[in-house]
Amino acid sequence: MNDLTGRTALVTGASRGIGQAIAIRLAAGGATVIVHYGADEEGAAATVGEIERGGGNAFAVRARLGVDGDVETLFAGMEQGLAGRPLDILVNNAAAPPAGPLGSTTSAEFDHLFAVNVRAPYFIIQRALDLMRDGGRIVTISSVATRMANPAQTSFAMTKGAIETMSLTLANELGARGITVNAVAPGATRTPANASVFEAPGLAGFIAGSTALDRLGGADDVADVVAFLASDAARWVTGQVIDASGGLFLGPRT
Template sequence: MTDLTGKTALVTGASRGIGRAIAERLASDGARVAVHYGSNEAAAKETVAAIESAGGQAFSVRADLGVDGDVDTLFDGLTAGLAGDPLDILVNNAAIMIYEATLPDATPEQFERLFAVNVRAPFFIAQRTLPLLADGGRIINISSGVTWFATPQTVYAMTKGALNAFARSAANSLGSRGITVNTISPGVTDTDMNGWLHETDDAAPGIAALTALERVGRGPDIADTVAFLASADGRWVTGQTLEVNGGLFLGPKSQAW
């Protein structure tokens, strides 16, 4: 357990999936967490209720990302919830996948939507966070293993590559304030984004077979690494991309040769 007592955190896309697991973990470590969501108010309320029933502190903030004024809406809710406190931890987690946005089939509208939600929004959220962010603060972006393994979803992969590039340069710019900027890159994780894992009997075992630790990832697997980077223990790690995937695609397991 890491100690985040007295800290504040914003986790985007914290109503469901990996973001919810991150919000719950940071709150259980003592942070007061802004649980951001786009449209699923019921899920955001569930996240806040789960945090509070475990003895933690949280408030929800609604903002549809990828539309004009999105960051203004988010920061109106965030600053009201923070009530004058600085922000210590920003986790840019919210993102969308558009499965049809492949090289042959992607439309300009899909391309722009993916970049608006997955790249433009986290960039300008980070920019707007800077005056609020305490020295020694943390920015953690959630990217994806598709930055290094091939996928038909080319546009989604490109958005995550942009996020990886952001962290390295931002880390160098913000180091003088003691702020670290890192990227966490999950492998295949069981969330709503990956409904296909439950559509056929062999999908999840197929991913497990490609993974050294022989299972599909779960939200808390990612959240625990976020907690490390957010904590004092992570103070000397910056500008890095951490692959958090149970050993996805490390190579064949049977050494037949």
């Protein structure tokens, strides 16, 4: 297990799904975790409770992303809980879901996607750098939607493409401080929050059959990749997009 003892980590969107799994995994490695949530207070409390039952340390901070003042609200709560301690790890996981195909996406939906998925992570990083120690870790969750054509996710894929470009350029900028910046791109990932989606007849089998490792992903599969990038073992990895999809849609399977 990657040793994160004595470090602090902020995970946005950590009240459920992949974000919850990441928060629990980082805490298991020894990090004190700031569990950010937007509205799901019960889910955030469950994340904190799971961490504490495992012997870890965590506290929750509420801030709705994609609105004016979101970053200030987030960091006010976070700094209060940290009580002067610096930040070591930032995981930008919170994201708005796909809004739909070109023909049905409204300008308001489009703007909301970019506000949550692009603007918020960008300015969270900007603000976090004042608190982050040299040698810190920044990981942003992207998606395999950037490497495949899905007409139902055009605007969503655009936001994730922006995140990947941001990670590349910031890696170059922040390297002098020893800060690594990477993105992780999950594929179809089943979590308790979205399990019903995969109950559609034939869907789970189709996705598994289109994946090199022949199964659906789970939140822990992604969390372990993030934990690696947050650790000293990944000190020489920066500016990369790590595909954590099990090889989804790599090509025909014979």
